[in-house]
Amino acid sequence: MRVATWNVNSLNARMPRFVAWLKEAEPDVVCIQETKLKQDAFPYLELELLGYESAHFGQGQWNGVAVISKVGLKDPIMGIEGGRPESEEARAITVDCNGVGIMSIYVPNGRAVDSDHYRYKLRWLASLRRHLDEHFKPTDKLIVAGDFNIAPEDKDVWSPEALLGSTHVSEPEREALRELKGWGLVDSFRHFYDQDGLYTWWDHRGGAFHKRQGLRIDYLLVTEPLETLLNWALVDRNARKGERPSDHAPVIIDFSMP
DNA sequence: ATGGTAGAGGATCTA
Numbered sequence: 001m002r003v004a005t006w007n008v009n010s011l012n013a014r015m016p017r018f019v020a021w022l023k024e025a026e027p028d029v030v031c032i033q034e035t036k037l038k039q040d041a042f043p044y045l046e047l048e049l050l051g052y053e054s055a056h057f058g059q060g061q062w063n064g065v066a067v068i069s070k071v072g073l074k075d076p077i078m079g080i081e082g083g084r085p086e087s088e089e090a091r092a093i094t095v096d097c098n099g100v101g102i103m104s105i106y107v108p109n110g111r112a113v114d115s116d117h118y119r120y121k122l123r124w125l126a127s128l129r130r131h132l133d134e135h136f137k138p139t140d141k142l143i144v145a146g147d148f149n150i151a152p153e154d155k156d157v158w159s160p161e162a163l164l165g166s167t168h169v170s171e172p173e174r175e176a177l178r179e180l181k182g183w184g185l186v187d188s189f190r191h192f193y194d195q196d197g198l199y200t201w202w203d204h205r206g207g208a209f210h211k212r213q214g215l216r217i218d219y220l221l222v223t224e225p226l227e228t229l230l231n232w233a234l235v236d237r238n239a240r241k242g243e244r245p246s247d248h249a250p251v252i253i254d255f256s257m258p
Numbered sequence: 259a260t261g262g263t264a265g266a267g268g269a270t271c272t273a
């Protein structure tokens with residue numbers, strides 16, 4: 001089973017590349033972030049023709065998360081606030097794909113350390129952990145995938161010095177991520193790779209991609225029963241090249257289902 | 259030197 005996560009930064013703008021990438025990467029499940037689409041504007045039919053069922057938690061101008069699956073998709077839960085999705089931003093959706101719990105999440109950016117939005121980011125991460133407690137056990141097969149907007153360690157950023165005092169690298173954010181992992185999740189990419197210089201996001205501005213100035217802020221956290229089944233993981237940097245790329249590259253994992 | 263680009267939407271806001 002092959003599961004990917006990709007912040008597409010507008011599915012409308014990315015659809016031509018997204019469809020081409022599906023045919024090339026052949027994922028069974030994709031966790032999408034930043035669809036920037038209203039609930040009913042999701043391209044359900046076009047993706048169905050490619051063999052995917054879809055569940056979308058849309059908002060419109062901003063945010064929006066979805067899961068698409070070739071291996072079954074049921075029991076969607078919109079949001080993490082306990083059944084009142086109309087009162088929260090469209091940043092999380094939970095589904096079951098072939099007996100594997102799948103979450104597509106888009107963690108708030110944080111904007112500036114100690115801002116209201118930064119405090120919202122930390123609260124949101126605490127809510128996510130409560131959502132896990134409510135719906136899953138660490139012994140379940142579960143993948144929490146998406147744009148976390150946190151670089152876990154200094155080796156996940158191109159220059160810790162340049163980013164000193166910024167969001168994405170602050171200690172409270174990293175501590176909140178460790179708390180989440182402490183529930184019973186491991187970073188599937190780090191299961192295979194230990195080195196620095198491996199990123200998933202590069203700013204559109206200033207030619208950051210070509211200067212290798214990136215951050216690793218997109219990942220797939222998995223429970224132990226899935227970690228033992230992992231075959232490989234990669235960042236698809238090719239998707240960040242060429243015409244009209246998202247500022248994020250997809251991350252893909254592959255594991256053997258018993 | 260607080261720059262630069264992309265997307266949504268139709269002036270700025272978000273990232």
